[in-house]
Amino acid sequence: MTQSERLSREALFARDGYRCAYCGQVFPPEELTVDHVEPRVRGGDHSGGNVVSACGACNLRKGHRRLADFLAEEPEARRNFFRLARYIWPRHRRAVAEALGKRGIGVDD
Numbered sequence: 001m002t003q004s005e006r007l008s009r010e011a012l013f014a015r016d017g018y019r020c021a022y023c024g025q026v027f028p029p030e031e032l033t034v035d036h037v038e039p040r041v042r043g044g045d046h047s048g049g050n051v052v053s054a055c056g057a058c059n060l061r062k063g064h065r066r067l068a069d070f071l072a073e074e075p076e077a078r079r080n081f082f083r084l085a086r087y088i089w090p091r092h093r094r095a096v097a098e099a100l101g102k103r104g105i106g107v108d109d
């Protein structure tokens with residue numbers, strides 16, 4: 001399986017060890033959701049390089065905020081995302097890191 005292939009929900013959750021990218025906890029598959037790093041409405045695709053596993057509570061809390069906005073406001077989610085989301089395309093990670101940097105927030109802060 002490569003990063004660019006469309007991942008099934010099950011394959012995504014297995015890849016991420018059933019761990020939410022934002023709170024870092026492990027959940028049964030029925031409590032996990034597929035979260036797009038670059039939103040689909042902004043052209044993000046469903047490849048493995050653009051999706052992370054997120055628990056329902058974190059996905060709900062993130063809501064319609066852009067990922068950088070959510071991570072700017074939630075330090076724990078920010079640390080977990082940069083620690084856990086190792087499969088995300090480097091350009092997506094970089095874009096999020098740059099958006100945070102513009103607010104004076106480092107990825108390890």
Ligand SMILES: [Zn+2]
Pocket residue numbers: 020021022023024025054055056057058059
């Ligand atoms: Zn979570």
